[in-house]
Amino acid sequence: MRILFPLLLLSCQTGDKGVVVFDNAPSASILSPQNYAVYNEGESITFQGVVDDDSPLEDLTIQWTSSIQGELPALDPPDSEGYLSFSTASLIPGNHIITLRAIDDGAQQGEDEINVFIEAVPEIPSVQILHPTSGEMSLAEMPYVFMGQVSDEQDLPTELIVEISSSPGGFICFASVDGIGFAQCTHTLPLGTYMIQFRVTDTDGNSSVSEAVFQVVSQADFDADGDGYSPNAGDCKDQNPNIYPGAPELCDGLDNDCNELTPIDVGSDCYDDDGDGYCETPPCLNADSMLPDCDDTLPQTSPESEEVPNGYDDDCDGLIDEGTVNFDDDGDGYCEAPPCLNATSLEPDCDDNNYLVNPAAIEICGDGLDNNCNGTTNEENAQGCRQFYFDGDGDSFGVSGMGSQCWCDGGSYPYTGLDTMDCYDTNGDVHPLQTQYFSAHRGDGSFDYNCSYSEEREHLDISGGCQWGYISGLSCSTNSSGWEGTLPTCGQSGLWVSDCDAQYDALCFGLCIAFSSDWLYCLLQQCQNSQCNPEYDSRTQGCR
Structure with a gap:
């Protein structure tokens, strides 16, 4: 936005009025990157900013400068809204103070600056051995393919030299390197244990090394199926990774653990190990049920067991102790006997089949439930309560001036009055609905038992003889x-x-x-x- 500030002044010319237009300095602001941003050497950085001025934006001179490298080659002018940007990957390592400066035709200028730190990239190449991994084995007199991954920040992968050697033994080969840095060569080594070394060297003579232990063994010592055991180590079938000493028995009819003393498939998922009539993967070899057992080491655990509070999924439904006093069955966050397995509250639930009933619930009048588990169904300020007035004599008629409380039906003594119509609250026989007559005064000398504010006699007749x-x-x-x-x-x-x-x-x-x-x-x-x-x-x- 460009704003002109007009000011009417008296001109030096007689009879004329002149207008002086003030030329404000342009403004400049760097939008990105953030101040103190960190980049690697050679990484492309996009700088974005915005400028503004009273004069046309295309007339501004725009400069991006670095405190280390001076003016940067930024050629793009601002757009019609004043936004501009440029990218560079040429900043050298160090802390650069980057300045965006806008200069108008009157040599007035505005600027903004940020700090950008460029980290130096290591100059040495990197190498990772893919094969052999440390401890890997190979068969004697069998050609082996040595593989690695190399890279360098300055050189192309194909410009790197990769030398593979062993100790003992010495030089093995120069590996071929493809365009993505994958290096390999094939070589045969005799029986023995070797330290294999990959050395990569760049065009500047910088090099790095990676090493791995490699064993060349006989067929009897070679683990052909990768299960960790060779024939000499007791593998009775080295072409099956599921068969080795100590392997769990599987439902495959094979001697998985290489132990003739252990019956085939006993202990497997299709065998009922705990004798409860269920196995993990029916059909079972020694049971008829087609329902799976969730723990074949515990006879009390099966699909038809009753859940008890013991920390186990007794009935195999995926839930532990559900339906017991330690489980929150209604999902309100409380169980009958804390601590609960699936809730954090330590307060007991008095009805774990109703989520509306728990120690944190609001008492509700008239539903017949102890909603908040405090031992009563009538509570002050419960939901649906009504106002009761002070009723000292318990005749359901209250008095004014003693306040009121909100309770469920019946109130709570002494707040049991339905209104404030009682005229004498120390005698339960005195109230507005009294129809009986009394021969003794109510307690204060008055016989006004029906709160009519008069004394009505019961017998008014005089005998006629x-x-x-x-x-x-x-x-x-x-x-x-x-x-x-x-x-x-x-x-x-x-x-x-x-x-x-x-x-x-x-x-x-x-x-x-x-x-x-x-x-x-x-x-x-x-x-x-x-x-x-x-x-x-x-x-x-x-x-x-």
């Missing part, structure tokens, strides 16, 4: 049941008239009925001690 009557016979009855005299207050005792009792001379009353036109007058006046009196019982006035 007794009277005689005659319909089909003489009767003495109360006009109405009730208190005798005045109405008692709450908790006060009094006499209650519930019935009346008649006392009279029945013979006299019979004569009154027969000969008197006013039987009641005759009864009361002529028959002595005729009375119709109330029957009393003592009661206490109940209230609510």
